[in-house]
Amino acid sequence: MESIALTEAVFYILISMEQPIHGYGIMQSVEKMSGGRVKLAAGTLYGALSSLVDKKWIIALPSEENSRKKEYQITDLGKAAAAAELRRLKELVKNGEAVAGGWDNDKNGI
Amino acid sequence: MTRTEFKLFAAWEYELEELWLNHMEAQGWHLQKIYMGMIYRFEKGEPNQYQYRLEMIDKENGEEYIRFMEEAGIEKIGGYLWWVYFRKRNDGTDFKLFSDVRSRMDHLTRIYNMMNMLRILLTVLLSINYLMAFVAAWLGDRGALVSMFGLIPCVLVAVWLWGGCKSLSYKLQDLQQEQKIHE
Numbered sequence: 263m264e265s266i267a268l269t270e271a272v273f274y275i276l277i278s279m280e281q282p283i284h285g286y287g288i289m290q291s292v293e294k295m296s297g298g299r300v301k302l303a304a305g306t307l308y309g310a311l312s313s314l315v316d317k318k319w320i321i322a323l324p325s326e327e328n329s330r331k332k333e334y335q336i337t338d339l340g341k342a343a344a345a346a347e348l349r350r351l352k353e354l355v356k357n358g359e360a361v362a363g364g365w366d367n368d369k370n371g372i
Numbered sequence: 373m374t375r376t377e378f379k380l381f382a383a384w385e386y387e388l389e390e391l392w393l394n395h396m397e398a399q400g401w402h403l404q405k406i407y408m409g410m411i412y413r414f415e416k417g418e419p420n421q422y423q424y425r426l427e428m429i430d431k432e433n434g435e436e437y438i439r440f441m442e443e444a445g446i447e448k449i450g451g452y453l454w455w456v457y458f459r460k461r462n463d464g465t466d467f468k469l470f471s472d473v474r475s476r477m478d479h480l481t482r483i484y485n486m487m488n489m490l491r492i493l494l495t496v497l498l499s500i501n502y503l504m505a506f507v508a509a510w511l512g513d514r515g516a517l518v519s520m521f522g523l524i525p526c527v528l529v530a531v532w533l534w535g536g537c538k539s540l541s542y543k544l545q546d547l548q549q550e551q552k553i554h555e
Contacts, residue, residue, distance in 0.1 A: 269555050271472055286443045304444040305427065305469035308437060309478060331443055 268347045271302055271310050275320075276336055276344040282323055284331040285311070319343055373416040375401060380410050383483055384536040386426045386455070393424040393457075403459065409452030422459040423467035428483050429456050454486065473551045477544060484540045491533035498526055 268276075271292075278291040288311075289302050311334060314320045319340030323333045336344070377396075381389040393403055393412075401414035402422060429437055431454060438448050441458060446467075450457045460467045470476045501523060508516035 269472060269474065271555075284443065285440050286445075289444060301465070301471060303468045303471035303475075304441050304446055305479070306471045306475040308440050309475050312433075332440075 267350060268343065269310075270300060271306060272314065273344065273347055274300055274302070275307070275310055275314065276340055276347075279320060279334055279336045279340075282333040282335045284333045286331075288334070314340065374404070375414045375416070377412045377414065378410060379412065382532075382536055383428070383455075383487060384540045386428075386483075390424055390426055397422055397424065403449060403457070406450035406452060406457055409455060420462050423462050425458045425460075425467060425469050427456050427458065427469055427479065428454045428486065430482065472555050473547050474555065477547045477551070480540060480544050480547070484537060484544065487533060487537050487540065491530060491537055494526065494530045494533065498523060498530060 274292040274295065275288055278288050278295065283291065285304070285307060289304070289307060292300050292302050311320070311322075315322055315334075317339075318337055320334050320336050323335060325332050379389075379392070381392075396403065396414060398419055400416055400419040402417050403412060403424060404415050405413045407413075434456075438456070441448065446458050446460045448456055449459050458469065470479060502520060505516040505520045
């Protein structure tokens with residue numbers, strides 16, 4: 263498993279597809295999960311989905327006859343990648359908390 | 373009421389073109405159709421109904437991409453060569469095609485590669501022509517050099533393309549710089 267950090271978009275995409283979900287659903291789900299902070303643009307999402315399919319971290323499900331919308335679902339490989347990223351993020355949070363925890367000053371509006 | 377405008381934008385000025393289309397929209401001129409990427413037909417209506425974005429798309433999975441965009445409420449209103457004109461109903465949020473640095477860089481790189489190919493092709497063709505003319509002149513055909521004046525417009529286009537590539541590579545450098553800190 264490579265140890266390179268995932269982008270925010272990729273991480274959120276991965277954790278939004280435990281159940282089969284279509285493109286627009288991912289955008290809505292990610293926006294909701296992040297409390298409106300992360301708004302995936304459609305072009306960015308499409309590019310990320312294509313790369314994730316290539317990497318076999320997600321699969322495009324065969325679309326039903328009457329549905330034009332393509333649905334995606336995470337694979338075991340994708341789950342492992344998201345879990346590894348979560349471990350990395352926890353480490354960041356732990357170390358960040360220890361040092362920068364006291365710097366947090368929301369009054370500064372950052 | 374309709375209105376037709378003729379305007380030329382270079383490929384590396386697509387953001388300016390978006391700005392102009394959104395500016396027209398703000399005055400109630402909805403873009404209806406684009407011919408050859410330079411003739412624009414507008415129709416008068418309520419202002420600020422739509423927002424516009426342009427993208428140079430990858431033709432290979434172009435149709436699938438357009439369908440994907442439609443799902444997200446983004447409509448293709450026209451295209452020219454590899455360019456697609458998208459619009460989205462104005463819901464008060466900023467309509468963007470790309471939301472991170474990486475995907476913006478991918479898009480700019482696509483434009484850069486295309487322009488780069490064109491400038492190299494043109495430069496090579498011009499070099500061959502001029503080289504042959506010089507050889508012909510050296511062999512005694514004076515007229516060969518004079519005929520090369522006819523190619524000056526092509527030389528100007530080549531210079532223009534080199535300038536465009538330069539400006540694209542500056543933009544890419546800026547994004548690369550940003551990517552060292554932000555996504």
